[in-house]
Every structure is written in structure tokens, then in C-alpha cells.
Amino acid sequence: MSQANAKLSLKNVSVTYRTSRGPLDALGPMSIDVADGEFVAILGPSGCGKSTLLKIVTGLLPPSGGSAVLNGVPIVKPRQDVGIVFQQPTLLPWRNVFDNVLEPIRVQGKYSQEMHDKAGALLEMVGLAGFAGHYPHELSGGMKQRVAIARGLIHDPQLLLMDEPFAALDALTREQMTIELQEIFERTKKSVVLITHSIPEAVFMADRVAVLSPRPGRIIHVEKIGLQRPRGLDTMALPEFTATCDRLRRLFTH
Amino acid sequence: MITKERLINLLLPIATIAILVLIWHFGIKIFQVPAYLVPPPGAVLEALQRGLIGGTLWPHIVATVTAIISGYLVGCIMALLLSALISEFDVLERAVYPVIVAFQSIPKVALAPILVVWFGFDLGSKVVMVALICFFPCFVNTSIGLKSYNPELIDLYRAMGASRWQIFWRVKVPSAAGHIFAGLQISVVLALLGTVVAELVASRRGLGHVIAAAGLDFDVAMMFACVVILATIGVLASQLIQLIHRRVVFWESRSAATTVVAH
Ligand SMILES: Nc1ncnc2c1ncn2[C@@H]1O[C@H](COP(=O)(O)OP(=O)(O)OP(=O)(O)O)[C@@H](O)[C@H]1O
Ligand SMILES: [Mg+2]
Numbered sequence: 001m002s003q004a005n006a007k008l009s010l011k012n013v014s015v016t017y018r019t020s021r022g023p024l025d026a027l028g029p030m031s032i033d034v035a036d037g038e039f040v041a042i043l044g045p046s047g048c049g050k051s052t053l054l055k056i057v058t059g060l061l062p063p064s065g066g067s068a069v070l071n072g073v074p075i076v077k078p079r080q081d082v083g084i085v086f087q088q089p090t091l092l093p094w095r096n097v098f099d100n101v102l103e104p105i106r107v108q109g110k111y112s113q114e115m116h117d118k119a120g121a122l123l124e125m126v127g128l129a130g131f132a133g134h135y136p137h138e139l140s141g142g143m144k145q146r147v148a149i150a151r152g153l154i155h156d157p158q159l160l161l162m163d164e165p166f167a168a169l170d171a172l173t174r175e176q177m178t179i180e181l182q183e184i185f186e187r188t189k190k191s192v193v194l195i196t197h198s199i200p201e202a203v204f205m206a207d208r209v210a211v212l213s214p215r216p217g218r219i220i221h222v223e224k225i226g227l228q229r230p231r232g233l234d235t236m237a238l239p240e241f242t243a244t245c246d247r248l249r250r251l252f253t254h
Numbered sequence: 255m256i257t258k259e260r261l262i263n264l265l266l267p268i269a270t271i272a273i274l275v276l277i278w279h280f281g282i283k284i285f286q287v288p289a290y291l292v293p294p295p296g297a298v299l300e301a302l303q304r305g306l307i308g309g310t311l312w313p314h315i316v317a318t319v320t321a322i323i324s325g326y327l328v329g330c331i332m333a334l335l336l337s338a339l340i341s342e343f344d345v346l347e348r349a350v351y352p353v354i355v356a357f358q359s360i361p362k363v364a365l366a367p368i369l370v371v372w373f374g375f376d377l378g379s380k381v382v383m384v385a386l387i388c389f390f391p392c393f394v395n396t397s398i399g400l401k402s403y404n405p406e407l408i409d410l411y412r413a414m415g416a417s418r419w420q421i422f423w424r425v426k427v428p429s430a431a432g433h434i435f436a437g438l439q440i441s442v443v444l445a446l447l448g449t450v451v452a453e454l455v456a457s458r459r460g461l462g463h464v465i466a467a468a469g470l471d472f473d474v475a476m477m478f479a480c481v482v483i484l485a486t487i488g489v490l491a492s493q494l495i496q497l498i499h500r501r502v503v504f505w506e507s508r509s510a511a512t513t514v515v516a517h
Contacts, residue, residue, distance in 0.1 A: 058409075059413070060409055060413060078412050078413045078415050084410060084413050090406045090410055092425075092428070093505040094428045094503075103424075104414045107420055107424070135504075
């Protein structure tokens with residue numbers, strides 16, 4: 001893939017945190033490109049710098065070295081064309097589901113009837129049509145995370161970043177959400193960067209899986225996932241799926 | 255169901271008070287406590303009647319309540335503004351916070367005579383006294399509250415491109431609401447205390463003044479009557495704040511206790 005048509009392009013990006021015990025190399029240097037409409041999963045051991053990587057792409061943290069470019073423009077500060085979903089749902093407890101989804105629009109001063117309708121449509125897409133008036137404390141963990149996903153999509157971002165969005169969920173809900181997110185992705189065709197600890201989750205959803213080394217995280221392997229789309233429950237039963245998961249798992253055990 | 259529960263919750267403390275009044279009534283009979291030390295409940299009731307229906311107490315009640323409300327508003331608004339400023343400007347926090355905490359160790363009641371000299375016998379000195387006493391609990395709780403936001407929410411808002419002003423109003427203030435009300439709750443009780451102290455020291459109006467005057471006349475029943483009125487005002491005021499608290503901060507369950515820093 002050439003850099004020209006890359007949506008997101010990271011080149012030799014590295015981060016060194018200054019801490020009270022001296023400098024701490026948290027990430028890289030590492031390079032990766034994400035194409036338009038591509039789903040990239042980033043897999044890595046705990047503490048290897050995955051969340052740090054995400055902070056760079058959102059513009060919350062400047063890289064200590066290298067460059068991060070989105071749509072041909074260097075990322076120097078937060079940008080409005082990126083959507084984020086965190087590990088925790090991070091909703092506003094004092095706003096109902098509908099207003100939580102609309103919050104980015106309100107903050108950016110772009111509220112309109114069209115956006116209002118879109119929020120309704122997104123809630124329907126994530127299966128929460130009947131819960132628009134509910135408050136976060138009245139929802140289950142999985143429902144909250146769905147609200148967060150709808151919120152991440154409301155301003156029609158070019159790139160959706162997700163930092164272990166399902167980590168706080170139980171195994172059953174997690175699997176269900178994975179399948180749902182997969183469907184949402186196939187419908188909306190966004191570029192997605194998903195950070196995860198789960199190998200099957202990465203293989204199931206992504207077009208490519210990048211595996212990071214322990215801290216400071218560098219890319220030690222990129223796996224292209226050839227599984228046919230649309231993917232569903234059957235996909236997980238394919239021998240190709242299991243074989244890919246196995247291959248990736250070996251990277252961690254050795 | 256809920257209303258029945260509420261009714262019982264309302265009736266139980268009333269029953270407790272009724273029992274205490276009974277103990278009071280029979281206690282002074284049994285132990286033959288003279289009425290000039292502890293008046294019987296009947297005498298207090300009679301004094302209340304004299305003052306409330308006769309009307310002599312109303313101007314004093316108005317004066318006291320006015321002082322409470324104005325002092326409370328002045329003290330709490332200053333506290334809210336200052337803690338907001340401090341939470342946003344780090345330099346200010348380091349410069350001002352320790353000084354305010356140090357000032358807090360001054361017993362403000364001891365300032366009452368000075369305040370009377372400076373601000374006169376009337377509303378002025380009372381408002382200043384009350385404002386001084388109300389300030390600190392509201393200030394400390396708000397300051398803690400404005401720091402108790404979820405840092406991920408701030409990251410999220412910054413990533414959305416929110417301005418500092420938007421983050422303050424949309425995230426920090428609502429996150430602090432529970433703490434702010436905890437401060438307002440403590441301050442409202444202290445406002446009562448401050449008013450009465452100022453009125454006891456020197457004043458021409460107010461329930462504290464009536465208590466002082468009745469003391470000179472050995473009218474113990476009237477002193478008790480004033481205490482009963484003050485207690486009623488205190489209970490009503492703090493119930494009102496609690497009600498507003500529950501309405502405004504509806505998303506925090508009552509079991510999730512908010513930090514309360516008194517003094
Ligand atoms: N603000 C910071 N200041 C100093 N060190 C930090 C900071 N944030 C993260 N680190 C350190 O950088 C390293 C990478 O952190 P990061 O949160 O990116 O890891 P991660 O891969 O997301 O881990 P996990 O999978 O557990 O979420 C860790 O060793 C962490 O201690
Ligand atoms: Mg992380």
C-alpha cells in the first residue's frame with residue numbers, strides 16, 4: 001500500500017514519557033498505514049503502549065519522535081473527524097442516552113434536525129431504539145458501550161478509534177458485541193483502528209492485525225486476514241479462522 | 255408504596271420528638287425542677303403563642319431569616335466562584351488554597367464583636383459573620399468536587415475539540431454537583447449558627463436578640479420558644495437544600511455518599 005491513499009499514516013512514531021524515575025520508553029519507533037475503509041486491529045501485551053498509540057492518533061499526545069498524518073495533514077491537535085470509543089463507556093451520567101449520543105455534535109456547535117434524526121438512526125443500529133430517554137445508570141454495561149459506539153459515529157468521523165471497547169464486558173456480551181460491531185463496520189465502511197487483547201476478536205473483525213512487542217511496543221508482525229466478508233458466527237467455525245488465531249497466539253508464547 | 259414508606263419516615267422522627275416532650279413534661283414534675291430553670295412544655299407553647307399569634311416575634315423572625323439567607327448567599331457564591339477560579343488556574347490554587355485553609359483555624363465566632371464595630375448592629379455585621387462561616391465548607395467541598403471528574407471524560411472532550419470553557423461547564427461542574435450540595439448542606443446549618451451568634455453579641459433585632467433580652471428578664475419560656483423557632487428554621491432550610499440536591503443531582507444514588515468536609 002502506498003502512502004498516498006493511506007487514511008492514517010504513522011512513520012517511526014515513538015513516545016517517551018518523562019516520569020519522576022526518569023524517561024520511560026512507552027512506544028515504538030513503529031510505522032503503520034491504515035487505508036480508507038480498512039479495519040486494523042492492534043494486538044499487544046498489557047503496558048506495551050497501545051493506549052499511548054491511540055492518544056497520538058487522537059492528537060491528545062504529541063509523539064516524541066516520528067510523524068503521524070491523517071488525511072495528508074499532520075496530527076498536531078485533536079481533530080473533529082475522529083471518533084473514539086474507550087475501554088470504559090465514559091458516558092455523561094447526567095444526560096440521557098439520546099443526549100449522550102448527540103454530545104459531540106453539541107460541543108462542536110453543529111446541532112441540526114438532521115443530526116437529531118441521525119442520533120435516532122444510530123441508536124436503532126446499535127439496538128437501543130427504545131432506550132433514548134434512559135439514563136446511563138439505568139443501562140447494563142453492554143448497553144452503555146453501545147451508546148458509546150453510537151456516540152463515536154455521530155459526527156461521521158473518517159476514522160474510528162477503539163481502545164479495548166469490550167474489555168469491561170462479560171464473555172457472552174463481548175462475543176455478541178463483536179458480531180454486532182462487525183456488522184456495523186460492514187455497513188458504515190469506516191476506517192477503524194481497534195485495540196484489543198483478544199486474538200479471536202482481532203482476527204474476526206480486522207482486515208489486518210498488527211502485533212506489538214512488549215514495551216516499548218514495536219510492530220513484530222502484521223497478519224493479513226483473508227476471511228471473506230460479510231463475517232458472522234460461521235466465520236468463527238472456519239478452519240482458516242482457527243489456524244490464524246493459532247499462528248498469532250504462537251507469537252506471544254515464544 | 256413509596257409514599258407509604260415516606261409517610262412512615264416522616265412520622266417516626268415526629269414520634270421521637272413527642273416522646274422527648276413527654277419525658278420533658280413529666281421529668282420536671284417528678285424531679286420538681288423550678289420553672290425559672292426549665293419551663294414546662296406548656297409554658298413554652300404559651301410563649302410561642304404569645305409571640306407568633308400576638309405578632310411580637312415576627313419582625314425578629316424576619317430579621318433572622320433575612321440575615322441567614324443573605325449571609326448564606328454571599329458566602330456560598332463567593333466560595334463557588336473562588337473554588338471555580340482555583341480549580342482552573344493552578345498558580346492561583348497554590349497561592350490561595352493554603353492561606354484559606356490557614357484562615358479556617360481562626361474561630362470566626364471570636365470575630366463577632368469586631369464585626370459589630372466595623373459593620374454596625376444591624377444586618378451588615380450579621381451578613382458578614384454568616385458569610386465568613388458559610389464560606390469554608392462550601393469552598394472545600396466544591397474544590398474537591400471540581401477535581402473529582404473522570405479523566406477519561408476530559409480526554410474524550412478534548413478529542414472532540416471541546417474548549418476549556420466547554421469542558422468546565424459540561425464535565426467538571428456536573429461532576430462536582432454532588433460535592434457542591436454537600437457543602438451547601440453544611441453551610442446552611444452554619445448560617446443559622448452565625449446569625450444567632452451575631453445577634454447574641456449585639457443586635458437590635460432577630461431571634462438571638464430576643465433570647466438575650468429574655469435572659470435579662472428571666473423569661474426562660476420565651477428563650478425556649480425562640481430556640482424552638484430556630485430549630486424549625488434549621489430543619490426546614492436543610493430539608494429544602496436536600497430536596498433540591500436530590501432533584502438536581504438525580505443521577506447519583508443516595509447510597510453513593512458524597513464527601514463531606516465540615517469544620
Ligand atoms: N501519562 C503517563 N506518564 C508516564 N508513563 C505512562 C503514562 N501513560 C502510560 N505510561 C506508561 O507507558 C506504558 C504504556 O502505557 P499504555 O497505557 O499505552 O499501555 P497499554 O498497552 O494501553 O496497556 P493496557 O493493555 O494495560 O491498557 C506503560 O508502561 C505505562 O506505565
Ligand atoms: Mg490501554
